[in-house]
Amino acid sequence: MNTLLPRQLRGFVAAGGFATLFHWLVMAALIAAGLEPVLATASGSVSGAVLNYGLQRRLAFRNAGPHRVTVWRYIGSCFGAWFCNLVFFFLLNNVLALPVTLSQIVTTGLVAALNYTVYQRLVFHEQTR
Template sequence: MAALARQFAAYIGVSLAALGVHYGLLATLVEVGRADPVRAALAGYLAGAVVSYGLNRRLTYASARPHAEATWRFGIVAAIGFGLTWLIMAGLTRGLGLPYLAAQVMATGVVVFWNFLGHRMWTFAARPVPALPEEASGLR
């Protein structure tokens, strides 16, 4: 349990860096560029994902999974998080009229747990070691 807590703490540290990029781009696009908050949130999510991949691979999960495997897995987990962000942001800003930053905080609260678990259990998980056939192992 302590190892999981340490890993989650590392994930939160990496997430703060990625969120800085995400929220910075979101606010810039909305406040300066007058962009739609939902689209700006999605652009921020993508920019934060780039930061997240590199730092999580190295610092949080210390993964030896080859990039050729980890990147497409990361992309699938991130795409689901992207969809969750879109649903939550659209529902809260367009549907309920909440301010975009409040909606983004709520979306982040949901997506951070999805991403942590998806990456821990699938993207960066250790590759399974194939079992030896009965003949090779000497067992029958």
Template structure:
């Protein structure tokens, strides 16, 4: 599809690159999966802070891990439709998630501890930042098309 163009019915005279349309649809699917994974993340975050009395930063990291598990399964199957074997995709996903984990720690620490931002507002901002990192890394590397070395 790369390089193919078609007429945009909503805006006559405007040509749209079909690869950009595919990327938009894929990103939209990624966002939908992210909402599900984020729901798991936030449910744990709130429960651990409000019910268990765990610090917001620690609870955010625990929630990140649980949400990441949900994210892997849904992204591999529904967003990127990867043919990469699980052992290869899971290890790559774990590395990308580790960077995201570090970014979550960094931004939550800065926003909650240094800037005094309420933990839920800080988590919303952090989620937005980390989401773009995750999509780019998973698209380019984690779930890229599998090429057998043989």
């Protein structure tokens, strides 16, 4: 079946979509419980990252190296993505005064583009012998 997007990119989008929904659900629940939005998005980001690792390996990066290698690379990339998520959200929401929802949508798009490149080139790249 010929599609417009390569299988890897489709898998990345699907896995990231599920993980992002989970991130946003956690974030919304924490905001509803009274937590400050920046802390809520930071917590949601960590929750989504845990789910995302398994989904990315299964749906997008099937030829990745062994878990003992990729999980550590993934954790390192998560720290970078978590920090970028926090900085982008803070700048959009607190400095530019955009609403929470718009700030998170823009932040998610920026971090997703960064993540695809990092996953493809550093985290899940196929191991050579």
